[in-house]
Amino acid sequence: MTNPLSHSLRSDARDNRERILAVARTTFAAQGLDVAMREIARRAEVGPATLYRHFPTKEALVTEAFREQMTACTAVVDEGLADPDPWRGFCLVVEAVCEMQALDRGFTAAFASAFPRAIDFAADRERALGKAAELVRRAKAAGGLRADFVLDDLIMVLMANGGIRTTSPDDAVTAARRFAALLIQGMRADRAGPPLLPPVRPHRRRS
Amino acid sequence: MTNPLSHSLRSDARDNRERILAVARTTFAAQGLDVAMREIARRAEVGPATLYRHFPTKEALVTEAFREQMTACTAVVDEGLADPDPWRGFCLVVEAVCEMQALDRGFTAAFASAFPRAIDFAADRERALGKAAELVRRAKAAGGLRADFVLDDLIMVLMANGGIRTTSPDDAVTAARRFAALLIQGMRADRAGPPLLPPVRPHRRRS
DNA sequence: ACGCTAACGGAACACCCCGTCCGTATAACT
DNA sequence: AGTTATACGGACGGGGTGTTCCGTTAGCGT
Numbered sequence: 001m002t003n004p005l006s007h008s009l010r011s012d013a014r015d016n017r018e019r020i021l022a023v024a025r026t027t028f029a030a031q032g033l034d035v036a037m038r039e040i041a042r043r044a045e046v047g048p049a050t051l052y053r054h055f056p057t058k059e060a061l062v063t064e065a066f067r068e069q070m071t072a073c074t075a076v077v078d079e080g081l082a083d084p085d086p087w088r089g090f091c092l093v094v095e096a097v098c099e100m101q102a103l104d105r106g107f108t109a110a111f112a113s114a115f116p117r118a119i120d121f122a123a124d125r126e127r128a129l130g131k132a133a134e135l136v137r138r139a140k141a142a143g144g145l146r147a148d149f150v151l152d153d154l155i156m157v158l159m160a161n162g163g164i165r166t167t168s169p170d171d172a173v174t175a176a177r178r179f180a181a182l183l184i185q186g187m188r189a190d191r192a193g194p195p196l197l198p199p200v201r202p203h204r205r206r207s
Numbered sequence: 208m209t210n211p212l213s214h215s216l217r218s219d220a221r222d223n224r225e226r227i228l229a230v231a232r233t234t235f236a237a238q239g240l241d242v243a244m245r246e247i248a249r250r251a252e253v254g255p256a257t258l259y260r261h262f263p264t265k266e267a268l269v270t271e272a273f274r275e276q277m278t279a280c281t282a283v284v285d286e287g288l289a290d291p292d293p294w295r296g297f298c299l300v301v302e303a304v305c306e307m308q309a310l311d312r313g314f315t316a317a318f319a320s321a322f323p324r325a326i327d328f329a330a331d332r333e334r335a336l337g338k339a340a341e342l343v344r345r346a347k348a349a350g351g352l353r354a355d356f357v358l359d360d361l362i363m364v365l366m367a368n369g370g371i372r373t374t375s376p377d378d379a380v381t382a383a384r385r386f387a388a389l390l391i392q393g394m395r396a397d398r399a400g401p402p403l404l405p406p407v408r409p410h411r412r413r414s
Numbered sequence: 415a416c417g418c419t420a421a422c423g424g425a426a427c428a429c430c431c432c433g434t435c436c437g438t439a440t441a442a443c444t
Numbered sequence: 445a446g447t448t449a450t451a452c453g454g455a456c457g458g459g460g461t462g463t464t465c466c467g468t469t470a471g472c473g474t
Contacts, residue, residue, distance in 0.1 A: 254423030
């Protein structure tokens with residue numbers, strides 16, 4: 001019902017799978033991707049073999065665990081695109097994504113491809129980036145976003161936001177909001193100040 | 208001469224020590240702190256035991272390797288304080304430190320205490336932060352920096368800047384400059400836009 | 415030149431990681 | 445209830461890390 005892949009699985013197997021995914025999501029969110037597979041298995045009250053039977057590799061588990069987060073992210077971008085005021089839509093997206101990153105350390109790492117090599121988010125990632133590019137274009141056309149802003153700047157900002165570490169989740173989201181607010185002021189077209197230096201393309205795997 | 212600790216050391220030991228430190232500095236700068244001790248020993252053409260005889264633990268090596276970077280950092284803050292225009296001094300410091308972080312990944316991690324637990328930079332770190340607080344105070348008094356800016360915002364910005372990863376060092380410094388320029392525009396007092404949310408204190412080890 | 419001690423470095427230790435094998439238990443179907 | 449295939453989990457292998465032991469080398473003072 002809830003999961004299209006849940007057919008043809010024995011009941012205990014399906015339960016275990018969901019329990020593993022739930023544990024993986026919360027643990028990755030709280031501690032980042034540097035969590036041992038054994039630890040996730042232990043918290044899910046499952047043997048390591050069971051974990052690996054459901055997800056053949058750690059990368060597979062991470063990919064599956066953050067699939068919904070990824071769609072939520074693109075949904076946010078769509079929401080921003082739907083806003084009648086492009087600049088406001090842009091600001092909302094920046095704030096929302098920063099907050100999402102603050103609430104989920106693992107998502108930050110997964111999105112930035114901090115994991116060994118290009119997860120497989122490639123597809124969703126590129127799609128979201130395409131929409132974000134459109135958002136940037138409109139925000140600039142509307143006169144809200146400074147003209148020398150480029151899509152890669154947005155990626156850079158998100159990467160930077162991911163670097164903020166705090167003690168508690170509450171502090172994390174407050175800091176992210178404050179960070180986003182500061183940045184957004186710097187992105188405004190009016191009183192943009194001296195022109196920015198030439199933009200740089202942040203690193204992208206799969207050269 | 209150059210090093211006050213170099214007395215009472217045999218010639219080969221002194222050579223090895225300096226070679227190890229040189230290798231550690233360049234390697235940490237290029238690849239961050241996640242470098243195996245064996246790797247540093249190998250590059251310095253030294254056995255692991257020699258490395259550990261000079262630096263009893265990895266933390267000790269890191270601390271010693273970044274001591275001069277730390278003093279360079281405080282020197283930058285002093286330079287900013289010496290500037291007749293507090294706002295310009297503040298901007299210069301932000302730009303310079305961001306650039307330093309871009310050029311040295313290890314320093315970023317060491318400064319942010321990303322290493323296991325509180326290195327020992329505590330003293331220098333607190334001293335530098337004290338001077339930075341004075342810099343912030345003056346920049347606000349001069350009317351250049353927005354009034355709701357706090358010292359912790361500066362720490363947050365530096366932490367964020369450390370999160371930016373690029374492929375080449377050239378890209379890193381370009382990105383850092385661009386990032387700093389964007390942020391500085393958001394920090395300006397004129398046209399500050401809506402007030403920021405309540406500030407948050409970023410995490411500090413040694414509770 | 416000699417001897418003594420400081421310094422060296424390869425091998426080994428203890429720990430943790432990801433991923434796998436195989437004998438056992440249990441859900442599902444008759 | 446009996447049977448069977450599916451799923452389970454403890455134990456294992458291979459590789460990596462920080463750190464230490466100990467037999468050997470080599471600088472330095474005489």
